[in-house]
Amino acid sequence: MAQKNYAxxxxxxxxxxxxxxxxxxxxxxxxEIAKEEGxxxxxxxxxxxxxxxxxxxxxxxxxxxxxxxxxxxxxxxxFPGGPLKLSSKIAGINKxxxxx
Amino acid sequence: xxxxxDTKVKKVAxxxxxxxxxxxxxxxxxxxxxxxxxxxAKVFFTFFGLDAITKxxxxxxxxxxVGNPGMRMPGGLPFPTLLGLIxxxxxxxxxxxxxxxxxxxxxxxxxxxxxxxxxxxxxxxxKLAMDMFKLEKKDLSDHVIDVITxxxxxxxxxxxxxxxxxx
Numbered sequence: 001m002a003q004k005n006y007a008x009x010x011x012x013x014x015x016x017x018x019x020x021x022x023x024x025x026x027x028x029x030x031x032e033i034a035k036e037e038g039x040x041x042x043x044x045x046x047x048x049x050x051x052x053x054x055x056x057x058x059x060x061x062x063x064x065x066x067x068x069x070x071x072x073x074x075x076x077x078x079f080p081g082g083p084l085k086l087s088s089k090i091a092g093i094n095k096x097x098x099x100x
Numbered sequence: 101x102x103x104x105x106d107t108k109v110k111k112v113a114x115x116x117x118x119x120x121x122x123x124x125x126x127x128x129x130x131x132x133x134x135x136x137x138x139x140x141a142k143v144f145f146t147f148f149g150l151d152a153i154t155k156x157x158x159x160x161x162x163x164x165x166v167g168n169p170g171m172r173m174p175g176g177l178p179f180p181t182l183l184g185l186i187x188x189x190x191x192x193x194x195x196x197x198x199x200x201x202x203x204x205x206x207x208x209x210x211x212x213x214x215x216x217x218x219x220x221x222x223x224x225x226x227k228l229a230m231d232m233f234k235l236e237k238k239d240l241s242d243h244v245i246d247v248i249t250x251x252x253x254x255x256x257x258x259x260x261x262x263x264x265x266x267x
Contacts, residue, residue: 061136062215065215072218076135099129099133100129100207
């Protein structure tokens with residue numbers, strides 16, 4: 001287990017940088033994790049992150065694509081280079097285990 | 101002593117030559133898994149694999165109920181090969197398999213191609229097999245970028261950290 005300092009709070013993260021306790025998450029923390037990944041969060045990002053947090057069990061790219069917030073192409077554009085993993089990390093939830 | 105250096109996989113070139121549900125889905129899951137990880141993915145469909153990108157057949161793929169030792173009845177008993185010969189059984193089993201996959205959020209073939217191409221994956225069809233099955237580009241899914249030869253496919257499959265996979 002590692003510790004990171006985000007938005008003035010020290011938080012426990014896994015080796016790969018996912019928050020250990022998802023309830024410690026807030027938007028300021030999300031902004032800082034996103035910055036580390038080279039992403040500047042917009043309102044659209046935040047809407048997707050909220051959807052992901054509310055639907056974390058059995059989360060797939062397909063579900064995000066059907067959320068009505070963003071289509072799959074848009075999801076790739078928002079979180080380039082690994083949308084499901086990146087968005088889960090920024091949303092403060094566990095690393096996704098889905099293959100689809 | 102030589103220094104061990106791990107090169108990450110950056111690109112996969114996948115060749116699919118069969119039309120059964122399991123072969124096609126292995127291809128699609130691997131291609132989609134690659135784009136999800138931020139890798140490049142290029143898929144080449146040839147021979148019976150062309151069914152997976154042919155509009156008429158793509159969402160009606162079958163699995164074989166004959167000569168398939170992995171096939172079991174619901175509950176786990178072995179599936180008698182002779183049962184698989186009865187008309188309609190293969191269709192029923194295949195539909196059941198597609199239903200099971202849908203529950204796991206594994207999409208139908210056309211939607212899977214939507215997902216792969218949305219992530220930047222590229223789909224190609226084999227020219228030789230197209231000629232053999234008398235297919236034209238218009239018979240194929242709109243996601244197919246081009247009809248090419250295997251040589252052309254190899255030429256785009258190179259580079260550091262690239263892998264060619266045959267299913």
